[in-house]
Amino acid sequence: MTEPIYLDHNATTPVDPRVLEKMLPYFSEIYGNASSIDHLHGNRSKKAVDAARQTIAKLLGCRKDNEVIFTGGATEANNLALIGSYRRLREKGRHIISSAIEHPAVLDTLHYLENEGAEVTLLPVDCYGVVDIQALQAAIRSDTILISVMFANNEIGTIQPIKEIGEVSKKHGVLFHVDAAQAVGHEPLHVYDLNIDLLSFSAHKFYGPKGVGGLFVRTYAPMVRLDAVMFGGGQERGLRPGTLNVPAIVGMAEALAIAVQGQKAERERLGDLSATIKANLLAAFPGIIFNGHPEKRLQHNLNITIPGVEAKGLIHLLKDRLSFSAGSACSTTKVEPSHVLKAIGLSDDECFQTIRFGAGRSTMNSLQISEILIEGIRKLN
Ligand SMILES: Cc1ncc(COP(=O)(O)O)c(C=O)c1O
Structure with missing residues (x-):
């Protein structure tokens, strides 16, 4: 058959064969812990992670490599972005705006935050699935701390007016998170040009391995600060502790480079x-x-x-x-x-x-x- x-x-x-080839040595030959920087084996892995971070940061339009935090995928990146920014900012305000058509990785996290006192407004969309900028503007309150709108919808494919939403967020001094799991690698995207503060992505959506992704966390105008959601060895600026998955990270960078090139x-x-x-x-x-x-x-x-x-x-x-x-x-x-x-x-x-x-x-x-x-x-x- x-x-x-x-x-x-x-x-x-599927994982691109070129990506797989690039990953393979990091399972068995180059196996050091990327945090063990006192010896050769650890350094080799750290070098690979640094290079991957640099590649991804450049392709997303970041200003600094350390704006990329590696995670276990977009679900985890969304959780970190939403929970981390809410807990950091809740003394300032508790209102979060998102859209009715977000992925459950955003909607369920926001629902969870309601138990911690968050007030969530979900913007309606038109018959094409587009968020209305005027409705967004009308929804902003003095206690709004975060706007979270996806780049492209995973069911109907609609792309949101991200640049305009970014401008509104900036004007009101509200953080802007974008779940770009469906867009990274597929659509032209530059985080600073689009006024994005936080951006989630996932390698398995662009011919990279499953179980790895990342969160862009802006460091310049404004410097975005998140509360940690997980605790441990302090990796990834303390935001995503745990031994780094070096083969997956190397594979994700290669996959993104190939996707952007073509x-x-x-x-x-x-x-x-x-x-x-x-x-x-x-x-x-x-x-x-x-x-x-x-x-x-x-x-x-x-x-x-x-x-x-x-x-x-x-x-x-x-x-x-x-x-x-x-x-x-x-x-x-x-x-x-x-x-x-x-x-x-x-x-x-x-x-x-x-x-x-x-x-x-x-x-x-x-x-x-x-x-x-x-x-x-x-x-x-
Ligand atoms: C828009 C969107 N956000 C988040 C996710 C979750 O990504 P991951 O599988 O990396 O956790 C997906 C994947 O289905 C998605 O399409």
């Missing part, structure tokens, strides 16, 4: 590919709805509502040929309609008739994908 075509790159990406061409290629699939599906089924912003979106993402066709049924029917996701979040006990799709105005039924395609470097044949999907929809319609 041939492998199904993988179309879930928003969930995760970014422009890959965006164009995947934009064309997505447009072709969209056109083919619309030609066959004019009632299909494409969710998210038509232009301001991740080029490799398609979020599609197919009236009358249950997403789960379609995924199951095509599982030997295509691997893709439903637009609904599943828990172990029950299936909930996606909070993102609800926020852009879909009914519960429409949510359950929605699928997500995440194309990537291995996705080549838009015609074949379209044909498989059309055949599947016809069977279920």
Whole structure:
């Protein structure tokens, strides 16, 4: 049996073979603890971590290498950014603004902070999933300490007006955190140009290994200070203690360098590919709805509502040929309609008739994908 075509790159990406090759020596040959700087073995690892930090800092537009704090992924980076800044600033104010379509790594953390006295305003989005700048401005209060808005949505691909939100944050002296797990490596991004104070990212979304990511913590105008959330050996400026995962960090830097280098061409290629699939599906089924912003979106993402066709049924029917996701979040006990799709105005039924395609470097044949999907929809319609 041939492998199904993988179309879930928003969930995760495979490790690029060049990344794997770069990582391999750090599992067995260069194994020193990067904090053991008194001897050769430790120094070798530290050098690799320093070089990786420098590469990532440069590619994100940081001013200093130490603005990059390595974490175990974007969930952890989001927790550190939100909990760390709230606990540091709560004497000044307790109000946090975010959006209704954030990833659970942000929404659940904010919910947790409400138990510590935080007051959270979740901004609504329009039918494309875009946060309204005027609503943001209206929501800011004298006790607002933090704004957290994602760069690009993981379900519908919509890209937020990050520069404008950064300007509003700056004007009001409020910290601005961006969950950029879906954008880093895929979209042009410069933290200082965009007035970002804190930015979360994750290697497995850009062909790096799983379980490693980072948080950009601005050090200049303003110098951002966070309370530590975990305690231990003081690594990562005390913000993320624990022995550094050297192979993963080396791999993440290599993955980001490769992604940024090929970014422009890959965006164009995947934009064309997505447009072709969209056109083919619309030609066959004019009632299909494409969710998210038509232009301001991740080029490799398609979020599609197919009236009358249950997403789960379609995924199951095509599982030997295509691997893709439903637009609904599943828990172990029950299936909930996606909070993102609800926020852009879909009914519960429409949510359950929605699928997500995440194309990537291995996705080549838009015609074949379209044909498989059309055949599947016809069977279920
Ligand atoms: C927008 C967004 N934030 C956070 C995460 C969590 O990232 P990680 O898997 O690195 O914890 C994801 C991944 O699904 C995501 O898409």
